[in-house]
Amino acid sequence: MLSHSVEEGPLVNRFRACWDELAPVGRDAGSGGYLRYAFTPPELRLRDWFRDQAAARGMALTEDGNGNLFAWWGDPGTGDAGSDGAILTGSHFDSVPHGGAYDGPLGIVSAFLAIDELRAAGMAPARPVGVAAFVEEEGGRFGVPCLGSRLFAGAIDPDRAAALTDAAGTTFAAALGRRPAGARPDLLGNLGGYVELHVEQGRALAEVGAPVGVASAIWPHGRWRLEFTGEANHAGTTRMADRRDPMLTYAFTVLAANKEARLRGAHATVGRVRVEPNATNAIPSRVTGWLDARAAEPETLTELVAALRTKAAERARRDGTELVVVEESATPPVAFDTDLGARLARLLAAPALPTAAGHDAGVLAGHVPTAMLFVRNPTGVSHSPAEAAGDADCAAGVRALAEVLAELACR
Amino acid sequence: MLSHSVEEGPLVNRFRACWDELAPVGRDAGSGGYLRYAFTPPELRLRDWFRDQAAARGMALTEDGNGNLFAWWGDPGTGDAGSDGAILTGSHFDSVPHGGAYDGPLGIVSAFLAIDELRAAGMAPARPVGVAAFVEEEGGRFGVPCLGSRLFAGAIDPDRAAALTDAAGTTFAAALGRRPAGARPDLLGNLGGYVELHVEQGRALAEVGAPVGVASAIWPHGRWRLEFTGEANHAGTTRMADRRDPMLTYAFTVLAANKEARLRGAHATVGRVRVEPNATNAIPSRVTGWLDARAAEPETLTELVAALRTKAAERARRDGTELVVVEESATPPVAFDTDLGARLARLLAAPALPTAAGHDAGVLAGHVPTAMLFVRNPTGVSHSPAEAAGDADCAAGVRALAEVLAELACR
Structure with missing residues (x-):
């Protein structure tokens, strides 16, 4: 419960008090990073915290049958087709393995605090304002990033999503407790916009000296599984000339991808590799690596992967190994709503910048006018405990989000 | 029980009948390879089989408090300091992950069948003949190869061995059911020789067209843990110039080691690597690789590792990463007993060849006259399901071992 932070004190103190409530949840004592995978105990605690926050503010709670939670300021039922629709904001709770504290939760905490600011200023919603907690944004448990928002927007088949498994073999359907509902055009059709606040995953804001920025676009990106197969053999007794060692082809390909x-x-x-049998005294039979690649233009990405395939295949011939490349995901570029982005950048006097990270905002941008706000990250580090954001910058983020909601949704 | 194979039929058929009893134990249906880790259910079944074989032949069974089993033809108590001592033969049951059928078990099966041959020929032991099953020869569960023979020979501290853990955190002491007894000079002092029969782990015998060979030496070898540390970061958003990616230094080092x-x-x-956090969209914070290196001369091995350290350290400076190299084991060269080897090569008219694999025989060679026999492996592949040996060659191995035991231990 958060009664102390809804009303009192300077914003920066209220941000810190709220943040301190979340800080211990899912933190690994060894790395200092977070293990907040979807539907595991830490993420379930954060979902309970979300429900408590909504209740403390008298906000109605809805769920979409896909694991996504929504808390409403104003009656969501009024956002019908005849109106301008609701404005949604929010982010996600789940983390990558040993990820940072801010990636995801900052957008949800900021949304609740921004609504507090608006209420304290005597404003009321002219259209409903929803706070969203999307599930499995990182893909850290079931392997598909933005799984919750993809289901909500109909961008993934619910049966395919239901059958996704985690490392222990648990399906997404079992973790969710039901077959996912899939596309919710009834809910999506009632939305007039989505604005996601997120910690910056680079140093652009630090370099220009701005606490808050507005996203212009998301780079196209993809994941490819690289399966190198050779022949398992004794590491000691097999002559170098007789080997078919897939680790060599893998190592060459890692360096070639970088180049x-x-x-x-x-x-x-x-950043991810699996080796069979993975024994010190055995030449591997198989090495599987996962390539993550991103570029400003889709053509560049296509060329990069084609060049890498060619070079890796040449090396595989020399090593006597085989290589199969499987595209696991391909996400086209996302241009956020130009009008909305320009409007927010003017409103906030904030710089515009592209991002190379995927976000639920990238999924929703295909359906409703969407924008993102970034909060300065002085280390520029992301997906790591070294990710950072100062309390004053987080408070500036809350104020910016409040200004945006006031402009788009309040009277 | 093996009543059918002790007495009847041609040797090649008796070998096959005995081999078929072991074939299903611990075989992975997927790879066709074996998962026979020390003290896991498949290896425990093989130990029971060993006890049954001894009982079926009326051979006394002894254990050494380190997990090693011995079955005796003749009274082991007669091998006192005043006599020539007992002759030991045998090998191990445990496998590498998804290893072959022959590596280890062939030496134990051949020992029992060789004793059957000698008995059928009316021979009797002039000195005790022991069949040994040494535990954890591969180091596949607790990480230290030849653990059983090292304990027996006093080559590893029993408290250190007791504390070794498997991947699930189980200690060797817990798996053994007691603190290991450690050095057994009382038993070792009663040994007059050790002869281990093993499937060849290369193609030297296939190339010279001989079914059986005699080992001349074991190459020096060692294991080094290579710990590469960098900085975890977001795979999408981190500029290439800002990265400290230990996977790059690892990949370079793999290729440099080969060269x-x-x-x-x-x-x-x-052949073994561990990555943290091992996520597709995260630059790793740490990559650990294990180097297995062997050479005919210890100086060559020292030079190889020194050159690799230098090159990897240079690359680490370029990548902004750090490298720590930890020597996990170093095994000096083993020259088997020259007189014994030459005597057996003459006796069997068999070629002599070195091996780059470690064996329990390498541990015992420091204490008693030791020799090894190799059986031809037509694929030359080892530590893999593709490891092979023909039934006729296996029968030739049994006959050769019987000739050796007749020469050394019978009247």
Whole structure:
């Protein structure tokens, strides 16, 4: 419960008090990072906290049958087709493994505090304002990023989503407790806009000295599974010339991906690998790596992956190994609503910047006018405990989001 | 029980009947390889089988308090300091992950069948003949190869061995059911020799067309843990120039290890890796690789590792990462007993060849005259389901071992 923070004290103190409530939930004592996977105990505690926040403010709570939660300031039923529709804001609770504190939760906390600001200023909603907590944004448990918003927007088949499994074999349907409802055009059709506030995942705001920015676009990006197969054999007794070692082809490909990305001003990462049998004294039979690649233009991304395939295939021939490349996901570029973005940048006198990270806002942008606000991250580090945001900048983010909601939804 | 195979039929059929009893134990239906880790249910079944084999032959069973089993033809108590001591033969039951059928069990099966041959020929032991099943030879569960023979020979501190853990955190002491007894000079002092029969882990015998060979030496070898640390960060948003990605330093080092080994006629492998956090959209904070390196001369091995350290450290500076190299094990070269080896090679008219694999025989060679026999492996593949040995060659191995035991221990 949050009774102390709804009304009293300077905003920066209220932000800190609220933030301190969440800080211990799911924090790993070893790394200092967070393990807040969807529907695991820490994320369930955060969902309970969300319900408490809504109740403390007298906000109606709705769910969409996909695991996404919504808390409403104003009656969501009034956002019918004849009106301008509701304005949604919010983000997600789940984290990558050992991720930072701000990625996701900052957008939800800021949404509640922004509504407090508006109420304290005597404003009322001219159209409903919803606070959203989307589930499985990072894809950290079931492997598909933005799973909750994709289901909500009809961008993924609910049966496919239901069958996704975590590392222990639990399905998304089992974790959710039901077959996901899938697309909710009834809810989506009542939305007039979505504004997501997020910690910046780079140093652009730090470099220009601004606490808050407005997103202009999301880079296209994709994930490719690289399956290298060779022949398991004894590490000690097998002559070097007789080996078919897929670890060599993998290692070459990791370095080539880095080089091809640098050549093109793109980003490429191999951050996940699986080895069979993964024994010190055995040449592997199989090495699987996952490539994450992103670029400002989709053509650049296509060229990068094509060049990498060619080089890796050449190396595989030399190593006597085989390579299969499977595209696991491909996300086209997202241009956020130009009018809305320009309006918010003017309103906030904030710089506009692109991002290379996927977000639920990228999914919703295909359906409703969508914008994102970023809060300065002095380290520029993301998906790591070193992710950071100052309390004063977080308070500035709350004020900016309140200004945006006042402009778009209040009277 | 093995009543049918003790007495009847041609040796090749008796070998096959005995082999078929073991074939299903611990075989993974997917890979066709074996998961026979020390003290897991498949290995416990093989230990029961060992006890049954001893009982069926009226052989006394002894244990050494370290997990090693011995079955005796002749009274082991007669091998006192005043006599020539007992002759030990045997091998191990445990496998690497998804290893082959022959590596280990062939030596134990061949030992029992060789004793059957000698008995059928009316021979009797002039000195006790022991069949040994050493535990955890591969180090596949607790990480230290030849753990059972090292304990038996006093080559590892029993408290250190007791505290070794498997992937689930179970200690060796818990798996064994007691603190290991450690060095058994009382037993070791009663041994007059050790002869281990093993499937060849290469193609030397296939190339010279011989079914059986005699080992001349074991190459020196070692394991080094390579710990690469960098900075976890978002795979999408972090500029390439801002990264400190330990996967790049790891990949470079894998390729450099291969190159440095080829330059020196040595063997180097990185077959095991662990990544943190191991997520597709996160630059890793840490990548740990394990280097297995072997060479004919210890100086070559030292040079190889030194050259690799230098190159990897240079690359780490470029990548903004850090590298720590920890020597996990170092095994000096083993020259088997020259007289015994030459005597057996003459006796069997078999070629002599070195091996780059570690064996319990390598541990015992420091204490008693030791020799190894190899059985031809037509694929040359080892530590893999593709490991092979023909039934006729296995029968030739049994006959060769019987000849050796007749020469060394019978009247």
